Amino acid sequence: MKLNPRRLVLISVPYAWLLALFMVPFLIVLKIALSDTAIAIPPYMPTLDLAAGWSGIRDFFSELDFENFTWLAEDDLYWKSYVSSLWIATVSTFFTLLIGYPVAYAMSRARPEWRPLLMMLIILPFWSSALIRVYAWIGILSSEGYLNQVLLALGLADTPLSILNTQTAVYIGIVYTYLPFMILPIYATLEKMDESLLEAAEDLGCTRISAFWRVTFPLSRPGAIAGCFLVFIPSLGEFVIPSILGGSQTLMIGKVLWEEFFNNRDWPVASAVAVVLLLILVIPIVLFQRNEEKNA
Amino acid sequence: MDTKPSPAPFAPWTDPAAVPLIRFEGVTKRFGDFTALQGIDLQIYPREFFALLGPSGCGKTTLMRMLAGFETPTEGTIWLDGQNIAPVPPNKRPVNMMFQSYALFPHLSVWDNIAFGLRRAGQDKDTIKARVEEMLRLTRLDQFARRKPHQISGGQRQRVALARSLALGPKLLLLDEPLGALDKKLRQDTQFELMDIQEKTGTTFVIVTHDQEEAMTVASRVAVMDAGRLCQIDTPQHIYETPNSRYVADFIGEVSIIEGRVDSLGEEIGIAYAEGQKPVMTRTGGTEVALGQSVFYAIRPEKIWVGAEPHPDRINSVEGTIVDIGYLGDVSTYHVRLDSGQMIKALMTNAERYAASRFTWNDRVWLSWSRHAGVVLTS
Numbered sequence: 001m002k003l004n005p006r007r008l009v010l011i012s013v014p015y016a017w018l019l020a021l022f023m024v025p026f027l028i029v030l031k032i033a034l035s036d037t038a039i040a041i042p043p044y045m046p047t048l049d050l051a052a053g054w055s056g057i058r059d060f061f062s063e064l065d066f067e068n069f070t071w072l073a074e075d076d077l078y079w080k081s082y083v084s085s086l087w088i089a090t091v092s093t094f095f096t097l098l099i100g101y102p103v104a105y106a107m108s109r110a111r112p113e114w115r116p117l118l119m120m121l122i123i124l125p126f127w128s129s130a131l132i133r134v135y136a137w138i139g140i141l142s143s144e145g146y147l148n149q150v151l152l153a154l155g156l157a158d159t160p161l162s163i164l165n166t167q168t169a170v171y172i173g174i175v176y177t178y179l180p181f182m183i184l185p186i187y188a189t190l191e192k193m194d195e196s197l198l199e200a201a202e203d204l205g206c207t208r209i210s211a212f213w214r215v216t217f218p219l220s221r222p223g224a225i226a227g228c229f230l231v232f233i234p235s236l237g238e239f240v241i242p243s244i245l246g247g248s249q250t251l252m253i254g255k256v257l258w259e260e261f262f263n264n265r266d267w268p269v270a271s272a273v274a275v276v277l278l279l280i281l282v283i284p285i286v287l288f289q290r291n292e293e294k295n296a
Numbered sequence: 297m298d299t300k301p302s303p304a305p306f307a308p309w310t311d312p313a314a315v316p317l318i319r320f321e322g323v324t325k326r327f328g329d330f331t332a333l334q335g336i337d338l339q340i341y342p343r344e345f346f347a348l349l350g351p352s353g354c355g356k357t358t359l360m361r362m363l364a365g366f367e368t369p370t371e372g373t374i375w376l377d378g379q380n381i382a383p384v385p386p387n388k389r390p391v392n393m394m395f396q397s398y399a400l401f402p403h404l405s406v407w408d409n410i411a412f413g414l415r416r417a418g419q420d421k422d423t424i425k426a427r428v429e430e431m432l433r434l435t436r437l438d439q440f441a442r443r444k445p446h447q448i449s450g451g452q453r454q455r456v457a458l459a460r461s462l463a464l465g466p467k468l469l470l471l472d473e474p475l476g477a478l479d480k481k482l483r484q485d486t487q488f489e490l491m492d493i494q495e496k497t498g499t500t501f502v503i504v505t506h507d508q509e510e511a512m513t514v515a516s517r518v519a520v521m522d523a524g525r526l527c528q529i530d531t532p533q534h535i536y537e538t539p540n541s542r543y544v545a546d547f548i549g550e551v552s553i554i555e556g557r558v559d560s561l562g563e564e565i566g567i568a569y570a571e572g573q574k575p576v577m578t579r580t581g582g583t584e585v586a587l588g589q590s591v592f593y594a595i596r597p598e599k600i601w602v603g604a605e606p607h608p609d610r611i612n613s614v615e616g617t618i619v620d621i622g623y624l625g626d627v628s629t630y631h632v633r634l635d636s637g638q639m640i641k642a643l644m645t646n647a648e649r650y651a652a653s654r655f656t657w658n659d660r661v662w663l664s665w666s667r668h669a670g671v672v673l674t675s
Contacts, residue, residue, distance in 0.1 A: 199366055200399035202386045204464070205416035214412075218403045 033271035034064040068272035092174035100182030108190035165247025173241040182227035189223030308341035323372035347511035350521035392466040398457035431459040570636030595670035597643035607664030
């Protein structure tokens with residue numbers, strides 16, 4: 001295939017986009033991660049001294065090292081935060097799927113004239129700030145909150161449950177915030193499914209329930225997987241929800257990242273944390289996509 | 297010389313001792329205020345290829361879906377093999393359906409699609425394998441077994457759907473517009489293939505179609521439906537040659553209908569249709585008529601001879617003017633306006649080359665037909 005100028009321009013646009021908005025920032029972060037912390041502005045060294053010419057560049061590269069990454073392995077705070085984040089993200093994604101799938105299924109089975117309204121209700125929370133919505137959960141979950149008031153009034157609990165500032169509150173916050181990202185892709189796959197497929201399955205001997213597991217579920221799998229990624233990826237690096245609802249015991253890598261940057265002002269270690277987080281996310285996504293391409 | 301008597305033609309509906317496979321008794325189906333089917337009585341016999349024919353919305357699909365179990369009758373009973381099937385859910389019926397959209401499972405290969413029903417029936421691996429391979433051979437799909445439905449052509453998908461619905465060896469196979477999505481040439485080939493497969497497997501087929509040619513080609517009997525009622529149930533030949541109403545006559549093939557009044561009785565009756573015109577003379581073919589009764593005379597275009605002179609051997613001849621000619625190669629159709637204002641369609645085969653150029657627009661021609669050519673209808 002010959003690359004004529006028109007084609008070249010067309011192809012270069014997405015590449016330029018990726019280069020400017022992903023590759024360059026990543027290289028900057030990587031560079032900081034390989035640097036040493038310093039009391040200076042910016043708070044790390046070495047800095048590239050182009051005025052010194054070739055020797056300046058050589059000095060610059062000779063001072064970069066993997067010290068910060070070794071540090072991440074040595075101090076158990078970091079790997080504990082990664083494991084805890086992975087665990088919280090996995091559990092939250094599981095519950096989001098558990099709640100989101102039936103909602104999406106019900107939406108796709110609703111009468112067509114109801115569907116736009118239901119869709120609207122799913123999207124409506126986005127019209128207010130996520131921060132405010134997460135804050136509102138404090139009022140619900142705190143020991144004098146609405147949930148405990150209702151539970152006590154109904155006699156379902158003798159003493160107020162302490163949910164706020166625990167991991168449970170973080171799960172609730174993540175599931176609540178990311179639920180629409182699970183519902184929408186699943187709904188999209190379920191909605192376009194031909195209903196005669198279910199009739200065919202029944203005609204060939206399936207009960208309603210086995211028709212669901214044999215036909216509906218496998219066909220909605222791509223939507224469910226997309227939804228899981230849309231929930232898992234942002235919740236792994238989530239910072240706002242654990243710091244508002246999780247209290248001090250909840251360990252999440254997003255919080256560690258924040259503290260390294262803004263409390264310790266240790267940019268190199270913070271950058272190293274960010275690079276590892278990115279690798280944790282990129283590797284499974286690439287493996288997954290390769291697998292999907294093979295199956296298609 | 298072969299003196300073996302030829303086998304009796306397949307016509308269980310004429311045999312009072314024959315036991316029908318399916319019996320509809322006064323079946324009515326309503327959706328809210330809308331009556332989809334009204335008082336259906338119908339018998340379908342084993343090994344029949346039965347066609348339900350009608351325009352969209354006539355209730356033919358509802359009738360079929362009741363056989364499959366996706367709808368239940370509001371009133372009346374459906375018997376299948378002596379059993380009332382109303383309480384039997386679709387997955388327990390010895391009935392399979394081939395869907396209009398084929399409804400192939402997109403996530404399963406051709407092989408797994410065909411095996412789907414067999415696996416649900418809990419058959420063992422070897423039986424399933426043998427049966428699927430038999431079905432693949434029957435529908436000539438052997439090379440495509442490992443493909444997914446989106447990797448094969450429309451015609452192949454149609455055959456997968458057929459193989460899948462036949463795999464369980466149902467007593468009754470329902471086909472919902474099975475050839476609707478195929479192009480014309482493929483459709484004609486597939487019609488014969490369907491008949492072939494029906495004969496080989498000995499399964500009773502019920503086909504729903506709005507295509508009258510398709511119904512006439514494949515079916516042993518055709519039921520013509522309109523607005524939730526059965527208009528006529530008969531062999532394709534009887535439906536075509538002796539329709540029982542104007543609706544059936546008009547729905548199947550081309551026809552010209554002349555409205556008139558019986559003005560003479562005898563071996564032939566006369567039907568006066570216009571002032572100052574010789575009445576149409578015709579045999580009644582068993583239709584009871586009285587003098588002065590208002591009737592309809594229906595005649596097919598190919599039964600009418602078009603000539604410059606009246607045909608000497610035919611009892612009816614009228615003069616008219618050609619309004620339209622449709623040249624189709626093998627045949628030409630003529631739309632002729634009689635002097636009384638009646639429009640008549642006539643069809644002549646172009647047996648000789650350039651035979652069609654004998655007449656042109658606005659020519660005066662004679663239309664002639666025999667006493668047996670048309671039918672007398674009272675409704």
